Structure formats: C-alpha cells, structure tokens
Amino acid sequence: MSTLARSISLTIAVLVTILLLLAWPATLHQGVRAQVPYEGFPPERRIPVDKVLPHPGAMPGIPLVTYGLTDCMDGDVLVRAVFVDSDGSIDANLYSWNNPSDPGNPYGTQEVDTYMQRIRSQYDFSWSIWAPRYSKQVKFYVEKNVVAVPYEPILHASGDGVWERSALSTLLGIPVYDEFSGARQWAQNGLTVNQFGRSFNRSTVIFFVLNTSASQNFADGSTSFAYIGGPYGAVRRFDTFIFEDTTIHETGHLFWALDEYASWCSAHGGCSSDWWWDRDCLFDHTPVTNGNCESCNPGSVVCMMKYGSPTVCAYTAHQISWNGTALSSPVITNVKCPGCTSGGKLLVKGIGLDSTCSVFIDRVEYAAIYRSDTDDLAVKELYLQTATTYEFRVKRSGDGLVSDPYIKSF
C-alpha cells in the first residue's frame, strides 16, 4: 500500500471512528429522551371527559329565562363547592372525606383543604389567565362546604337528584323538592350572602362526590357531569382527569360551553350544534356554533372543552361570552438554566417579551430582567432540582396577558 493510500485509509478510519463515536451516544441519548418528560407545550390528553346534560327547563334555540348566575363568564364569580358526605342513615356509609384510613386519600384530615387549594389555583391558571386574551376579566372565589347526606352519592344515577335535594335542603334550611330550583336559589343567595362577606357578579354550585377510582362511575355509568348553563355540576374524586382539571372543565359547561370531543359533539349537531341559547350579556347575539368539534373540523385545535387542555379556543370563548378574537399573548419558545441546580440564571426565550414581563415557575411569580440585546428574560440565582418537571409561564404586566405553560425538566 502506498503512503498516500495508507494515509487516505487512515483518515477514513479516523473519520468513521469519530462518526461512530458521535452517533453512538446520540442513539443512546435518544433512547433515554423518549422516557424523560417532554419539553414545551403540554400534550393533549385525548380521553373524553364527562357527561353533559341539557339545561333544565329549556329547549335549544328558544329564548331562555335566565337568573344572571352563569349567563356569561366575567367579573367576580362565586363557586359554592359542596363536598357531600354520606352519614349512613339511608345508604350504607361507604366513603368519607378527610378519612386517613381511606387508601384513596393521601392527604389525611387535610383532604378537602388540599383539593380546595388545587381547585383555586387551577381557576387562577386556567379561565382567569385566559380571559384577558379575549378582553375579559374573571376571578373565581371558591367557597368550601362539607355537607352530610343520608345517601352515598356515587351509588345513585346521575340526574336522579336525590342526594342533591338532601344537601340543598340542609344548605338552604328548607325542604327542597326540586334540585334545579334549589341549586339556583342557593347560588342566587350567594351573590350577596356567602363565606367571603362580599357580593359577586356570578354564582354557581359544584358538588364533589367520593369514589374509589376513575372506573367507579355513578349508577347509570355516568362520570362527572354538569348541566349546560347550570345550575350545578358534580365532580367525582377520581375521574378521567385530575380533580381540578375536571372541575374547570365542568365549570365551562356551567357557563354554556359545549364539549368538542367527537363522541359528544358528533351526536349533538357537530359543528353547527343547535345547543345554543341567547343571553342578554352576550357580546353579540349571533348563534354560537360548536366549530371546534373534532368530528367535523379537520383543523380542530386543542381546547379546554375538547379534552381538558389548558387553552381556551375561540369557539369556547364565544360560547362563554368572551370576544371571539384572541389577543396575542407572550409565547415561550425555549427555557434554559445552565447551572440552575447549584444557583444559576434562568433564561427564557420567546415571542412578545418586554420589560414588563415576569416569570412564573410552578405558579410562583419571579421578577425577571428583560435583556433587549438578546430579547430574552433572565431570572437570577435560581436553585432548581434535577429530574424534576417544572411549569413555566411568562406574564406581560403591560396588558396582563399570560403565556401558555411550557414544560421542562433539568
């Protein structure tokens, strides 16, 4: 072999070795990557959520007598949360809230308070941060009520109303013979008389029901449910989604939002749903279609009323009375934090960032420095944990708009 040939073959051997060395860890890395948490926007969880029931006492398309309770989602909203708990006097008492020996309860005597906290936070970081994008303001106040009933609610069919009437009789202090007018009355009372000692613009009722797993449904096979436009909904402790996500989805129904997943909307008029009622407070009185229904819209987008994603699409916004055209919120495109496991600087890249921006890390707000030369946000001296998934958001105080969550672990 000539010197030239030897040196060429040596060069080739070296190159191949380098390529192999480069490719080998990349292959390994990819294998690992598939198992670590994703980065960026949370993926859609494609499981139908719940059961929606028509607004009691109304037919689609016919003008409706409303009570000003959940006609439109705006202003200060009272959510009267009712944790119903069987006392064993008619049905056997199978489950109880705050029971430390319940294997489904990791929170001991703090179970109800823990769920209350999670619900409040989820309202703040779902409907409330989305409203400004549609030029609205909404703030939810969740009131805690634990009420004994003689029935074990999950053993009953959704819609039979028996434990609801019992709970509402206790709450109102008078016998309730109709769960719809009872729930409406109690919501209405809450506009001025409530645990917060203040008045509200809107008010609604959500019952919370004990079960042992997501597969334990109501007696008719129903999962969590809500009546379109109110007056109430019911959320099971264990459901398709986590407790607080189901709660905010059902809240959408109480404010007239319709399901957009195929199994429901394909059976209810598809994209031109006739499940629509006019209300005085709507920003326009054009019948609202259900255009994000995935069975008829090939371009259907992720949305809170489709599978419980943390976004509010324009059709849902229209249904709950928000203006249908969204303003542009900041968008996070990348998050880096070199050295953050030992006190480093977090850098957030994105679109629409400016000097009024702050950064939320797992819903805690941090002041940020906007660096105009690199067009990013810096948060100094952060200590983040390895192998932990964090949720990042950017809030632009100039117009109050908040980005979608960006998920990343370090």
Ligand SMILES: [Zn+2]
């Ligand atoms: Zn639903």
